[in-house]
Amino acid sequence: MLTARDLRVEFGLPGGRTARAVDGVDLDVAPGEIVALAGESGCGKTTLARTLLGLEPATGGRIAFGGTPLGRSGKALKAYRRQVQLVLQDPSGALNPRHTVYEAVAEGLRIHGITDDEPGRVADALARAGLRPPERFFLAYPHELSGGQRQRVVIAGALVLEPSILIADEPVASLDASVRGEILSLLLRLKEDAGLGALVITHDLGLAWSIADRIAIMYLGRIVEQGPVEQVLTAPRHPYTRALVSVLPDSPVPEPIVLAGELPDASRIPGGCRFRPRCQEVASGSALPVLGRCEGEDPGVLGPDGGSHEAACHLVHARMAA
Template structure:
């Protein structure tokens, strides 16, 4: 896909900490979402997924790099950000926390229209948004309060609040993590239907590769602030090239990579990024001696890998010295 809806290039996000330390939450990321495409952003907790998502929405200011919407750089003025946020909407993990308990469903959904000055046909737009997310008939829910709804219904109301503004892309941060297993499938099916019916692009932040496999067209796997592997979801999850991705895939039911792989230790602190490959302190390939046997052990420990960029042919790409060595050997 040549037409990119939302894109980031060379994105860095750093935070100053006491003692003169700097936390590198996002350390050089290229990522994009095309119209009608669902991209999963996956990785363990603390890897920078949510910070990246917030930066793509203009909620965090990048230290370096650019974010563009339909080829235009993300503006910095309140007017420019307001217009951008009408086109790009956020779905939060906890629908209960996202809804004001004092507001009815109607008020919750209409709030976005009022913020953006879209007063025409307000009641009709709210009712249509509810119908689009499967809450029918809409009149049954308009005067309900969040505590009167189930978890799945609350998440649908949150999504309706996004749809009422006719966005072009949705960024969903762990959209089903707080829901019962019985309703997760319904909400995921809803996101896929919205993609098919309205051509919405979506970036779904998740730690669950099973979820990514179910709904995504492409996946970007993130580790310690950097995307280490990205490409078509089926290609990545059936034949992962990066040892980190392989370890994540190994714990899925009926995993294609064999026995579950347990990574040693915790992810390093974002204030102390390791030299060379940032996964090297936990890499089972390096620990087993396979990287040294292949002649690239020193590179793994000392040479950083370039930022992964998406190619037009949509071939999977990986930031791993060993994977590159074995492909070209």
């Protein structure tokens, strides 16, 4: 199981300011489940993904796989990367244009020194990613494939190492609508058949609804609501989630909520509750009883999701307590 505890990633900005891109995140991804991580662009979800992959150094907190902490040494990272693989958004860019499909898929094997039956392993990975018969794709170059086929090659390149967890950053955002469904059902099938776990990063709640078991909503570097996907999306609690859900078709939130203002800069995270300046409950006055806490007290980091539905919001806490 992939676990992150109190994960923090900070970037130094010119002028001595510090951007807190990931500001305290607890997250678990187990084999056999798909977790969606949703939020606006700029909320830190891609940074979180890169950090979970060891591509970006964490400035605080811990990442562990199967209880073994992710080390900074090359050897530890390499072992970790056999277990946790990446699928990027744009398959056209994610494949080296001068490498054939075979080379692209076999590269992982070569890096990790897996030399036995390389063609067989490559063929198997391609077949599992839905490219059949695999041998016919061996010598094709990325530009000869369609977008969906390229994404399958990227997925095959990840699968060939037989990882436990895939981290997919917007895996279908750059694909045609007709191909999206195919790639998503491929992820579902890999979960069902192979017990693969996945963290799918998306800004599309509909997509999360159709494939995820659990969902985490991220706002300004922190997870503000999490829980089983049908609970979170049918009964959203956090005002931010309610605003996101309100604009979906057949939304449980009656009126569309348009948030005031823009996502603040990660170097200027508001004190107290970070969502307060844009919160519709604060603006409408319904948060008045807890306003003091909204202004002065950070709602805190949501603990690891144990399958329960939670939100980091003073108003929600007050209502639940009442």
